[in-house]
Amino acid sequence: MQKETFAELVLSKKDKMFRFALSYLKCDQDAKDVVQDVLIKLWETRHELNEKRNLEAWCMTMVKNKSMDALKRVGRKMKSDWNETALNTPLNSENPLEVTANKESLKHVMEIVDQLPVSQRDSFNLRDVQGYSYIEIAEILDMNMSQVKVNIFRARKTIQEKLIKVYNYG
Numbered sequence: 438m439q440k441e442t443f444a445e446l447v448l449s450k451k452d453k454m455f456r457f458a459l460s461y462l463k464c465d466q467d468a469k470d471v472v473q474d475v476l477i478k479l480w481e482t483r484h485e486l487n488e489k490r491n492l493e494a495w496c497m498t499m500v501k502n503k504s505m506d507a508l509k510r511v512g513r514k515m516k517s518d519w520n521e522t523a524l525n526t527p528l529n530s531e532n533p534l535e536v537t538a539n540k541e542s543l544k545h546v547m548e549i550v551d552q553l554p555v556s557q558r559d560s561f562n563l564r565d566v567q568g569y570s571y572i573e574i575a576e577i578l579d580m581n582m583s584q585v586k587v588n589i590f591r592a593r594k595t596i597q598e599k600l601i602k603v604y605n606y607g
Contacts, residue, residue, distance in 0.1 A: 447479050447486070450493055453567065454500045460562050461504035471503045494576035497569075501559075501577060542600075549599045553592050556580070560588035561596075 451472055458468035479486065479496065489495045550558060559578055563569045564585075571589075575582045 443480065443483050443486075446492055447476070447483075447496060450496055451476065453493075454496055456567065457497055457563075458500050458504045460566075461501070462507060467507060468504075471500060471507055475499045475503055491573065491576055494573045497563075497573075497577040498579070545600060545603055546596060549596050550592075553595060556584075557588045557592040557595070560585050561592035564589050565593075 454472045454475060455468055458471040459465065462468050462471065475496065478499065486492060486495075550561065553561065556578070560574055563574045563577060564571070569577070571582050571585050574585045578585065580588075
């Protein structure tokens with residue numbers, strides 16, 4: 438694989454790779470380190486990349502594995518893709534009450550997602566936050582597609598139930 442092809446096929450995915458690593462590591466620098474390590478490994482094996490059926494899924498799997506290794510090394514607990522920058526993102530409203538209510542809702546969702554089992558959280562993150570297809574998620578997480586669908590369904594249902602509980606009872 439030539440430099441231009443590598444840039445087009447792999448380097449164009451680095452932002453997605455970073456967001457995915459950040460969903461595990463919760464630290465910009467650690468996520469950047471993981472993505473850099475993965476990109477170096479991909480460059481070193483660039484001649485074998487043409488054999489990969491879904492290169493993006495392969496890259497994301499490498500990021501997941503590297504992130505898991507990094508977590509094991511430092512002994513941190515995994516968390517979801519949500520981070521403080523999500524709470525500081527401007528919302529499309531000028532009404533301070535509406536902005537506050539929306540941020541509070543987002544905070545509740547983030548807390549619920551953080552409590553999901555890892556397989557549900559990862560499946561939900563890849564589908565509803567990152568926008569991957571079920572097939573790509575199955576490849577990234579190394580599980581069959583029906584399990585991915587079940588994980589996403591259960592995650593959404595748990596989030597819905599807990600939000601209803603919060604808003605009905607405070």
